[in-house]
Amino acid sequence: MLPRWHILFGFIFTLVIWYFAPNISLFYLLLVFLSSFLIDFDHYICAVKKNGNFNIFHAFKYHEEQRNLEEKEKRRGTRKKGDFHLFHTVEFHVMIGILGIFISPFFYIFIGMVFHSLLDLIWLLKEDRFYRREYFLINWVKRLK
Ligand SMILES: [Zn+2]
Incomplete structure (x- = not known):
């Protein structure tokens, strides 16, 4: 979701x-x-890593290009995962949730993050893009090996 x-x-x-x-x-x-909405900062980090450019508009352009590529692949019947987004993983949510038990500001950050992720999930399902995301940090780490 934009x-x-x-x-x-x-x-x-x-x-x-x-x-x-x-x-x-x-x-x-x-x-x-x-x-x-700031949880989407991981998308920006990804774009900076790929482009080597800190300009936010380059980051938007990068994601637009990724989106076009994804559409092309989908038409050819290929369904690949997209970039890995750390802040969107279950583990990251759990970590902030646990911190929120002990440190109140994290509780409110957790609420905002969960709301964000629910919107993302609904949107990904609606757009038939649910497969794009890696939801678990552990799976991503396993694939690195
Ligand atoms: Zn998001």
Whole structure:
């Protein structure tokens, strides 16, 4: 899902939390909002690694090209996994979730991340792109060998 949609849905989600729990501090609400789209920073890291360029617009272009390539492959019947995105793995979510038990800001980051990932999953299923992602860090590490 494109960052702009994550920002929009993340903002609405944060407002909904605020409505139902008006006593939550603005700092925690901000954490939920920011983590609902900044988790996509791993996509940017990938693009920088591949292009050797820090320009964010190059990163967007890179992902657009990847998308076109994927569409071509799909038409030929090839379904390959895309880049590996660390922040989107189950293990990373679990780690932040555990930190959130002990350190409250991480709890709110965890909420934003889970919301983000649920949106991603729905979108990947809807677009028939569910196969693209590696959901487990352990599988990625195994493939490195
Ligand atoms: Zn994402």
